[in-house]
Amino acid sequence: MMQWRVALAQINTIVGDLEGNRLKIAAAIHRAQTVQADLVVFPELTITGYPPEDLLLKPTFLQANLTMVRELAGLTQGLTAVIGFADVVDDEVYNAAALLHDGAWVHTYHKHYLPNYAVFDEDRYFRRGTTFPVFQRDGVIFGVNICEDIWHPTGPADAQALQGGARILVNISSSPYHAGKARARERMLATRAADNAALVVFCNMVGGQDELIFDGGSLILDEHGEILARGAQFTEDFVVADVDVGAVFRWRLHDPRRRQVRTEQLPVIPLAPLPESPPRPPLVPHIVELPTPVAEVYQALVLGTGDYVRKNGFQKVVIGLSGGVDSALVACIAADALGPENVTGVAMPSRYTSDMSNDDAAELARNLGINLLVIPIETVFQAYLEVLAAPFAGASPNVTEENLQARIRGNYLMALSNKFGWLVLTTGNKSEMSAGYATLYGDMAGGYAVIKDVLKMLVYELCRWRNAQGEAAVIPERILTRPPSAELRPNQKDSDSLPPYEVLDAILKAYVEEDQAPEDIILTLGLSEDLVRRVVRMVDRNEYKRRQAPPGVRITGRAFGKDRRLPITQRFTR
């Protein structure tokens, strides 16, 4: 029985924090040595963090990242480590994996398939690698490839297994999260393992980076595609498992499908043999269950928010609490991400704010244990109206007066931010962001837009899920049952301006997330042409607002941000 002990260092790096990342990597190498691992695997672009974006265009950044690889090589006595970095050869940059072995940097793999769609821009920075090396150590042949490489059924992984004879396919990834991604990814990796009759060792990054979440959930799969180990989602993890490399050979003898398509043989690069490990204590299987779909999204929001705040050097946040469902959810997420003692809610009532809203905001704050400030907007609102009476003479009240209220609140929150160093979290959801039902520099003012990619109906689901955790519901039930209102004029309801959220969300999902044509949406959802065209027009006309919105957690495959790059100036309406 030929057994390897494999460790996955699913770490949370910080983009550009080369020294911090190096220390984290060094600690994980040490831990792998302590558990007598043969192989320790890190995420894609471990050293730089992912995505480093235009930092990759700074020569000093590239040089510093190369220095880190050299420093780490010296720490790898007695094992093999696979670490992501940005390689530089002549004037070309590669998304690369360093093979560090027993104290030396022995080889480098260059990513072949460079994603340049959705949130990815890798063609902007990298040249693609064209060779698919395999390595042999102590009788075990393995290949290393990077993220996108294994998403193609043919390509590096396939070549390494088939032409190279690799029994272990190591894939290092920084795979951006969206809801349901982990299950789709596991299905794909299991298929690659079974198709190639190979062990698959997949280490994924974890952490939030601006709008992106990397969800971890690293995996070790056997040659049938069965899961041997799974790291936790949304948190750092160190996964160790023993894999039976001999079983791969035994199975390949029984499963000769792929011999028929085997063509040329890839050369095998030998690594210096290492002394055989002394007997190792057996391991408890490390298979963390995946959360349910709603829990998964909630955890993603907590991780994304917490990491944005912490990684940008903040400790405390401030949130406008309207007594509505959106700000209630954001307050829960913030309290769970940062601790309630680091969260301040601010109720900012106006003449149009109902007592119910004030009461519900206060009860929520009590339940969560966050601080609550109450700062009415009335006197400032009056001052604005008086000063603007002259320039507005003769004009009727319109959305201007509503926006003013929202902007006073935005100013209050920013003043608290400026005075006390609290980051402002905004509370707009994706339905509002899509329809432009939000005030620029008003409720859109802030550093991070926690739920900007969460449609309103999912906001309710997340609240109900959160209320079901722990002993008692934290969000007052009335917040979840009363009709949504912006409370910017007497008896205002969201439904005055928007269709019911069930309908709105269905249209938005079809139009924004699936690029369906309005005429198809009318047919498939059985809605009136007027309604669908009105919603589509709202989406199209409000691109300018979204462009000035703060970043926020991406939880769908089509968030507003890098996923959806539409011109502001444009006239296509079909």
Added chain:
Amino acid sequence: MMQWRVALAQINTIVGDLEGNRLKIAAAIHRAQTVQADLVVFPELTITGYPPEDLLLKPTFLQANLTMVRELAGLTQGLTAVIGFADVVDDEVYNAAALLHDGAWVHTYHKHYLPNYAVFDEDRYFRRGTTFPVFQRDGVIFGVNICEDIWHPTGPADAQALQGGARILVNISSSPYHAGKARARERMLATRAADNAALVVFCNMVGGQDELIFDGGSLILDEHGEILARGAQFTEDFVVADVDVGAVFRWRLHDPRRRQVRTEQLPVIPLAPLPESPPRPPLVPHIVELPTPVAEVYQALVLGTGDYVRKNGFQKVVIGLSGGVDSALVACIAADALGPENVTGVAMPSRYTSDMSNDDAAELARNLGINLLVIPIETVFQAYLEVLAAPFAGASPNVTEENLQARIRGNYLMALSNKFGWLVLTTGNKSEMSAGYATLYGDMAGGYAVIKDVLKMLVYELCRWRNAQGEAAVIPERILTRPPSAELRPNQKDSDSLPPYEVLDAILKAYVEEDQAPEDIILTLGLSEDLVRRVVRMVDRNEYKRRQAPPGVRITGRAFGKDRRLPITQRFTR
């Protein structure tokens, strides 16, 4: 003598306005027929506008653009037209040129070199073409290629001339402007013409699209690289010239350099012959001079601002007039772009505003003939301070109170915008945007940031240039000579927080526009380490502000926007 009459339809399209663009193209085809042109050439992606960005991911958009090409083909009796569009073959999309000839769509060229750097993302959308066809009509062989294709010394243009025997190289472009680009482009095109001993016919788009300017300046060059015709910069033009195709053959007999490297022959695609033109009246040479460097930037700013306003359906704009140099320049640009009757300046004095500022703002408005409103911020500011006294109890005054003033002004301008439908133009320059010397939701609040890519020293140059036009200076001299101040606290000067602008701009140019390392900047500019590191830190720390800034005209090769894609969350400081 084999002579062709060539027309360049340098038009200003609107992204996504397929029907409007079709009408403009049809009118230009008709005009070309009227002047008896043999060939009429349009810009890259004429039908869709450039860049269409993710509209290219909408199937209905692609289909509608194909329909337009078919409709236009029928209009091309008696000539050949080259029109840019997005081609679709199976599931692949190509950046393409349609060859329309005598009423039919006869061929399509697919762009080979797809730019995916700087402001470009073409790999996101397009597959590259791999064939470089040449066409023969009435004894004249010509090739068609697209923008980037001719920026490579080898590639489609070279192959068409050398392997295909093309005597005319037609290049359709949407070449984004930056200061000095026209001269560099002319140098390159002249070299391509001379290298290939071929006529070069270059039609460039003109117009503003969000942050980008396309500057026109279309060209026809002879086989020695001499300019036969040049279209105007920054405005639509219709350029017609007669080219002597026989001269190309005569010169090639004398200049046999490239015969030595000629390899295989490309097949020549024949086009149906057209009846010989009746004698045509001779043409007056159409060679518009290029403006001086400062005039060029001013005109770019006027075009970009005017097009953003008009193409987004606005007619009037509003600008905060502080009495300072930045708002003075923006007011001039707006008045020149839209007419002074469409511009409202708003002076918003506070307790810290000097009489000089109020007087200068008023004089500027008078000189320009724009409307002026005066709306003091004092009572609203007082109202804020009173309400915030309780939550701020015990804290000292800091930047909070300064930001509040800027935000009240932002609210005033947005209220005027909401009430009257005026677009707010912001007035921050690139030095401020770089250093973060601006208030988010305050002076940064607005729809378009006219001079966000203009460093402060260039702001002064542009003002002086504008003052030298016409009969009398429009910007009061005192605005150009007094020390810059934000006037947000008593006796404040920009130089309290920032180094002198000559020094600041030099550091910013090196760091932001040239990606020089701080240690190199210290050496090459002979500045103190403290100062350079402080400026670099300001630039790095304010990425979050720039991310929420409105779009504005790009006039450099490294604007904040698509050119410079840095993470907000990042810790690299070298």
